[in-house]
Amino acid sequence: MTLPSRDEAHALLTEHMHDEGLLRHCHAVEAGMTAMARALGQDENLWRITGLLHDIDYQEHPDTHPREGVALLKAQGLPEELVHAVAAHAETLGVAKEVPLDWALSGVDEVTGLIMATALVKPNKILAEVEARSVRKKMKDKAFARAVSREGIIAAAAALGMELEPFIDVVLKGMQEVHETLGM
DSSP states (O other), rough: OOOOHHHHHHHHHHOOOOHHHHHHHHHHHHHHHHHHHHTOOOOOOHHHHHHHHTTTTTTTTTTTTTTHHHHHHHHTTHHHHHHHHHHHHHHGGOOOOSSHHHHHHHHHHHHHHHHHHHHHTTTTOGGGOOOHHHHHHHHHTTTTTTOOOOOOOOHHHTTTTOOOOHHHHHHHHHHHHHHHTTTO
């Protein structure tokens, strides 16, 4: 099984997703996964593509996500570790997180939402104004970005052998590198 190029993966994503907010989320997770791979000495391209494609079915099938996405990625002949991480990132399929890629995708998926929400309450609404400690502080407010699983972020950081604030910082810095793409 072969990994598509970033451009090929993006073309596949945009065949199934047109919503700008959902695409922005996928780009944020892509950036966070790339930075996390770099920080952990993992395969940056595999982690990047996994982050980019993780919600490929969400716009078309939000109620059964990621079932159809997993089937689509398998049909495309993508690597099993990518498909498994996508299946494991949502609790709905009951697929266990087994390896760092699985844990990273799950945690990065959650923390990107918290980081973006934190940026939106800053004066200029940009990622450059966000610091990991302010995101960690916002995590304590259960009403803030309430859809974000704090437990998922904490579990992922622990499974990857990272303290919470450095985990958040790696993802934040990855997102800051692509702030123009994210519009923040």
